[in-house]
Structures are given as structure tokens and as C-alpha cells.
Amino acid sequence: MRGFVLLAVLAVPVGLAGGCAHRPPTIAHVHLGHAITAAHDTPDQVGYMTLAEEQAQAALASAEAALAETSLDGLKRRVAEVDQVTNRLRPYPLVGAVQEAASHIEYAALSEDASENVRAGQRQFAQGIEGVLTRGTLIESYARDVAAATSEEEARALAEEVHSLARANLHGEDVDGDGTIGSDPAEYGVRQIRGDLDALIGREDPAYVTVDRWYLFNLIRLPSGEWIFARSRSRGTDAYQ
Amino acid sequence: MNRRSAIAAACLGLIASAGAVAAEPGPVCAPGYAAAECGSTERCEAVLEQDPYDVPARIALCDALVEQGSLLDAMVVLRQGLDGCAGRSYACSVLQIALSNVEELAEKDAPDLRADRRRDQAFKRQYCLGPSASDESIQACNEALLSFGEDGALYQALGAKYQRRGQPAQALQNLRRAVALLPDSDEARRLLDEAEAARLELADACLASQDLDACNAATLAGEPDELRLQRRRAELLQHQGRRDAALQALLTAQSLAPDDSDLARGLLPLVDDALETRPDDPELAAARAAALAAVGEVDPAILAYRRTLALNPADEEASRRLLALREQRRERLERLCFATQDIDVCRQSILPGEPDEQRILAHVAAVEAAEQRRAEAEQALTEAAEAAEPSSPPEAGAEPALAAAGSTARPLRFRNAPAADGSTH
Numbered sequence: 001m002r003g004f005v006l007l008a009v010l011a012v013p014v015g016l017a018g019g020c021a022h023r024p025p026t027i028a029h030v031h032l033g034h035a036i037t038a039a040h041d042t043p044d045q046v047g048y049m050t051l052a053e054e055q056a057q058a059a060l061a062s063a064e065a066a067l068a069e070t071s072l073d074g075l076k077r078r079v080a081e082v083d084q085v086t087n088r089l090r091p092y093p094l095v096g097a098v099q100e101a102a103s104h105i106e107y108a109a110l111s112e113d114a115s116e117n118v119r120a121g122q123r124q125f126a127q128g129i130e131g132v133l134t135r136g137t138l139i140e141s142y143a144r145d146v147a148a149a150t151s152e153e154e155a156r157a158l159a160e161e162v163h164s165l166a167r168a169n170l171h172g173e174d175v176d177g178d179g180t181i182g183s184d185p186a187e188y189g190v191r192q193i194r195g196d197l198d199a200l201i202g203r204e205d206p207a208y209v210t211v212d213r214w215y216l217f218n219l220i221r222l223p224s225g226e227w228i229f230a231r232s233r234s235r236g237t238d239a240y241q
Numbered sequence: 242m243n244r245r246s247a248i249a250a251a252c253l254g255l256i257a258s259a260g261a262v263a264a265e266p267g268p269v270c271a272p273g274y275a276a277a278e279c280g281s282t283e284r285c286e287a288v289l290e291q292d293p294y295d296v297p298a299r300i301a302l303c304d305a306l307v308e309q310g311s312l313l314d315a316m317v318v319l320r321q322g323l324d325g326c327a328g329r330s331y332a333c334s335v336l337q338i339a340l341s342n343v344e345e346l347a348e349k350d351a352p353d354l355r356a357d358r359r360r361d362q363a364f365k366r367q368y369c370l371g372p373s374a375s376d377e378s379i380q381a382c383n384e385a386l387l388s389f390g391e392d393g394a395l396y397q398a399l400g401a402k403y404q405r406r407g408q409p410a411q412a413l414q415n416l417r418r419a420v421a422l423l424p425d426s427d428e429a430r431r432l433l434d435e436a437e438a439a440r441l442e443l444a445d446a447c448l449a450s451q452d453l454d455a456c457n458a459a460t461l462a463g464e465p466d467e468l469r470l471q472r473r474r475a476e477l478l479q480h481q482g483r484r485d486a487a488l489q490a491l492l493t494a495q496s497l498a499p500d501d502s503d504l505a506r507g508l509l510p511l512v513d514d515a516l517e518t519r520p521d522d523p524e525l526a527a528a529r530a531a532a533l534a535a536v537g538e539v540d541p542a543i544l545a546y547r548r549t550l551a552l553n554p555a556d557e558e559a560s561r562r563l564l565a566l567r568e569q570r571r572e573r574l575e576r577l578c579f580a581t582q583d584i585d586v587c588r589q590s591i592l593p594g595e596p597d598e599q600r601i602l603a604h605v606a607a608v609e610a611a612e613q614r615r616a617e618a619e620q621a622l623t624e625a626a627e628a629a630e631p632s633s634p635p636e637a638g639a640e641p642a643l644a645a646a647g648s649t650a651r652p653l654r655f656r657n658a659p660a661a662d663g664s665t666h
Contacts, residue, residue, distance in 0.1 A: 130359070137360075137368075141368050141377060141378070142371070144375075145375045161372050161373075
């Protein structure tokens with residue numbers, strides 16, 4: 001019986017990796033996978049950037065609905081929705097999702113098996129999310145102002161600003177007026193951030209292969225700071241060599 | 242470094258602020274504290290293993306780690322020390338100060354914290370430039386101006402916010418700065434014109450009605466109508482029974498027109514009331530003195546300025562005005578007392594403690610003597626002697642006049658004057 005359990009423990013990851021001929025993903029790539037493919041604590045276990053894009057779309061939809069509202073109360077409600085999706089939704093609002101994505105890319109960059117490409121890309125990614133985070137704070141402030149507004153005219157002017165910010169959070173914005181969105185990280189929306197992440201992955205050598213969900217959901221950190229796959233106690237690539 | 246740590250550092254003779262220390266190499270953790278000379282991290286760690294309560298060794302280890310750039314490790318070492326320092330207040334204070342210094346240094350070096358600051362500045366700038374006119378957005382503008390310095394766009398945005406809030410005076414202040422910084426901006430000029438027109442409209446409403454809000458919103462320091470608006474505000478405030486606020490408005494008005502006697506008459510009762518509860522307030526004392534001077538009450542004004550200077554000897558304006566009033570008084574005395582034989586006027590002019598007191602009494606004595614009123618003359622001379630100061634010799638003529646009246650004049654004795662033996666009385 002004991003031998004059977006041991007065999008099963010070893011067989012699961014090996015089998016999921018496609019047999020002994022296949023190497024498991026690097027720890028760095030598993031962290032990247034959390035940002036891109038799947039994470040255990042998001043709705044439907046989507047990746048953090050996927051969630052961020054969904055939230056940015058939802059926020060923009062609410063912002064557009066706000067502009068279509070014809071009453072002060074309706075306008076306030078819609079702008080509150082934008083704030084909710086951008087800053088407050090559990091488990092992750094838009095800003096939380098991009099921050100979480102950034103954290104996992106940082107974990108990737110700090111992994112011993114991270115490539116120089118990932119390390120350099122992490123710094124760029126961290127800069128790229130600044131615009132979304134700043135706009136998130138602005139949306140929070142404007143939502144507060146809208147909630148306190150006493151006239152529809154005042155609330156509408158603020159809602160238009162919220163709409164611009166929500167739109168920029170998804171599509172980015174041409175802040176410097178050079179005709180290009182994304183020439184500066186401050187102009188980035190979720191789409192540009194995702195574009196940078198895709199480009200980072202595209203530069204990986206050896207190539208990044210979509211990480212199997214088993215690895216994505218079984219990576220744990222030991223008190224020592226070392227990352228291992230939970231059920232196998234394997235230490236990433238080394239354990240399979 | 243927080244205030245508490247800074248105070249503690251000062252008490253312990255340690256240097257606070259890692260930033261200052263970082264600029265010049267040297268101990269960072271507790272500058273001024275005699276750290277151990279264990280030399281390397283390993284040796285310091287060995288010492289601490291033997292005695293975890295060895296604070297000099299812990300500070301030396303902290304410095305060694307900081308020198309290596311291991312700020313987080315240095316903080317851990319200090320926190321471990323703090324965990325074990327209960328009841329040893331001096332050791333705790335040294336470690337707490339050291340931790341504060343290292344944390345401050347770490348904050349300056351930490352990219353995350355720098356990013357937070359950058360994001361915060363970006364937020365404040367954008368929130369300021371946005372359409373909100375909330376208190377928070379105005380605060381964001383003011384903080385952004387502190388971060389970004391003189392920025393015409395921020396001043397323009399701030400001015401526009403005040404304008405939308407119906408505060409044209411504040412709008413004007415900021416829009417004038419915006420126009421100065423953005424001379425080609427039509428928008429800044431347009432907003433400025435709007436704010437000027439709005440302020441003038443409110444000023445008219447203030448002067449023509451009982452609208453205190455209009456007065457408050459229109460009043461702006463340095464504008465030609467400031468004096469009129471402040472006086473109007475004072476009237477309306479007094480009408481509402483808000484005497485303190487009215488007093489403040491009148492004090493501002495007085496600073497604009499210190500010689501305005503009408504203003505002074507309105508101000509005096511309010512100042513006197515306020516002095517009953519704040520008798521040692523030098524600003525009130527000076528205001529009272531200036532008001533008395535403005536209504537021509539020279540002698541009370543002199544006394545009031547003397548009181549002002551007793552409360553605030555550094556008040557140069559009060560000194561200057563006191564001198565001017567004394568000159569006025571001297572001219573009046575020359576005309577009404579010294580050039581006449583009217584001793585009643587002279588006696589009524591005496592202000593105890595004034596430099597001219599002795600001269601007046603000497604003149605009175607001379608007049609009494611000349612009119613053969615020996616006892617009165619002697620009495621005046623005695624008073625003059627009591628009043629005299631060494632620096633103000635008695636008026637010539639009193640003693641000869643007494644002699645002429647058949648009396649032997651006594652030599653004048655001065656308060657605090659040196660005696661023959663060199664002592665003083």
C-alpha cells in the first residue's frame with residue numbers, strides 16, 4: 001500500500017508533464033502562468049491579467065452606462081459601479097488584479113530559474129501598471145465627488161472624467177499627444193500591459209509553453225522562501241532532471 | 242524619523258535623520274552613540290551571541306550591515322534587540338532611534354516606496370487638473386504645487402475650482418499666478434477676467450446690502466477696496482453679535498489705515514473688551530495705542546505704547562510711533578506749558594514716568610517761586626527730584642528763582658544718581 005501511494009505521488013506530476021521525456025515548467029514560468037493563464041483565487045480561476053481585462057471592460061461598460069443615465073441618482077449609482085469594479089470588488093478589483101499580476105511577475109523575476117528577459121521585463125511591467133493604479137485612485141476620488149454632487153450637471157462633468165479614466169484603463173491613452181498610445185508607460189491601459197507581457201513571453205528562450213493548471217495550482221512557498229510543487233515536494237526543474 | 246524619536250534622540254545626545262547621515266559616510270544607526278568596535282558583522286554577531294543585551298555591539302552590527310547595504314538585515318537586528326530590551330529604557334531608546342534612522346534610510350532607497358510617492362504625486366496632479374472642485378481636489382492642488390513647484394497649469398486649475406465654488410478672491414490669487422506663469426494662455430486670462438468681474442460684483446453686493454457672505458467672498462488682501470470691505474464686514478459681524486470676528490476685521494482695517502479716526506473710534510470699544518480677557522496680548526495693546534493716537538489722544542496713546550513695549554520690547558513700529566507721539570507732546574508742552582505761567586496746564590500735562598516729568602515740575606517750581614509761593618515751589622522741586630532721572634538734568638532757573646524768593650534751594654537729588662561716595666540711592 002505504501003509503495004502504491006509513493007508511486008501515485010510521483011506519477012501525478014510526471015504524468016501531467018507528459019511523461020518522463022517532458023520537463024516540468026520552470027518556477028518562473030509557473031509564476032508567469034498565474035498572471036496569464038490561471039490563478040487559484042480568482043473567479044473561474046482565470047489568470048490575473050485576464051481578470052484585469054474583464055474588470056476593465058466591466059468598468060468601462062458601467063462608465064458608458066453612467067453617461068447614458070438621465071437622473072442624478074442613476075448617474076451616481078453607475079459611477080459607484082465603476083469605482084466598485086475598479087477598486088473594491090472582491091476578491092480582486094481591476095487594480096488588485098493588475099497588482100497581483102505584477103506580484104507574480106516579480107516572483108518570477110526573483111526565481112532562481114528566471115531568465116534575464118523575465119528580470120528585465122518585470123521592471124517594465126511594474127512601470128506599466130502605474131497608469132492603471134493612478135487612474136484607479138482618481139476614479140475613487142471622482143466617485144466620492146459624484147456621490148456628494150448636488151446637481152446633475154456637476155455629476156455629469158465628473159462622470160465624463162470617470163468615463164475617460166475607465167476607457168484609458170482598458171485601452172490606454174495618448175497623454176503626450178504624440179499620436180501613439182503607449183509611448184510612455186503612464187499611457188498604458190490593461191491592453192498595453194497585456195501586450196508587454198505577451199511580448200516578454202514571446203522573447204523567452206527556451207520558449208514559454210502554456211503551463212499546465214496542475215503546476216499552476218500546486219506551487220507553494222516554503223518558509224525558507226523556496227518554491228516547490230506541493231504534492232510532489234519537487235523543486236521545479238531540478239527535481240525532474 | 243518621527244517626532245518622538247527625534248525628541249528622544251535629542252535627549253540622548255544622538256543624531257537623528259538618516260538622510261543627513263547618508264550624505265556623508267559614517268555611522269548611521271545611532272550617530273553620537275559609542276558603538277562597540279567589533280569591526281565586522283561576524284565578530285559583532287559573535288559578541289551578541291554571548292550577550293544579546295549588548296547594545297553597543299548591536300549598534301555596531303547595525304552600522305556594519307548598513308555599510309554593506311543590507312538595510313533589511315539591519316532592521317531585523319535592531320528589532321531583535323528591541324524585543325529583548327523591556328525595562329531598559331535607555332537601551333530601548335537607542336535601539337528605537339537607530340531603527341527609525343535605518344527605516345528612514347530604507348524608505349529613501351526602496352523602489353516600492355519611491356513608486357508609491359511618484360504615483361501619489363501623479364494622482365494629485367491629475368486630480369487637481371480634473372473637473373472636481375471638492376475640498377479634496379483643492380488639497381490635491383496645494384500638495385501638487387508643493388511637489389511640482391511653480392506650475393501655471395496647477396494654479397489655473399486651482400483658480401478655476403475656487404471660481405466654481407463662488408470664492409473669487411481665492412480664484413483671483415491663483416489665476417493671477419497662472420497668468421504670470423502662462424502669459425500666452427487665453428484660457429488663464431479668460432478665467433482671470435471672470436474672477437475679477439465676479440469679485441467686483443460681490444464687493445458691490447457687500448457694500449450695498451447686509452450680505453456678509455458676499456463680503457467674505459469678495460475681500461482680498463491688497464485690493465483697492467480691501468479697507469472698505471473689511472470695515473463693512475466688521476459692521477455686519479458686529480450686527481450679528483460676532484464681536485471677536487468683527488475685531489479681527491477692524492484690526493486688519495486698522496493695519497491698512499492706522500490714522501483713520503472713525504475706524505479707530507469703532508475699534509476702541511472692541512479692543513478694550515478684548516483686553517479684559519487678554520490683558521497681556523501685545524497685538525491688542527498696539528492696536529489700542531494706535532487707535533488712541535488716531536483719535537488724537539496723545540497722552541493715553543503714549544501710555545498705551547509704553548504698555549505695548551513692555552509686552553513686546555522688540556516691536557519697532559511701537560517704538561517709532563512712541564517717539565513720534567513724544568515729539569507731538571513736546572511741541573504741545575512747549576506751547577501750552579513752558580511758554581506760559583499756567584501751572585495748572587503744566588500739572589495736568591504730567592505723565593508719570595515720562596522723560597519730561599521732571600522738566601515740567603521744575604518749570605512749575607520756577608513759576609511758583611517767581612510768584613513768591615515758596616512752599617509750593619519747594620513741593621514742586623521735591624517732586625521734580627523724585628521724578629528726575631540722571632540723564633535728564635533739572636531745568637535751569639528753578640533754583641535761582643527760589644533764591645530770589647528768599648529761599649535756600651536744596652540741591653536736586655536724582656533717583657539712582659551716584660552719590661559722592663560712589664554708591665547709589
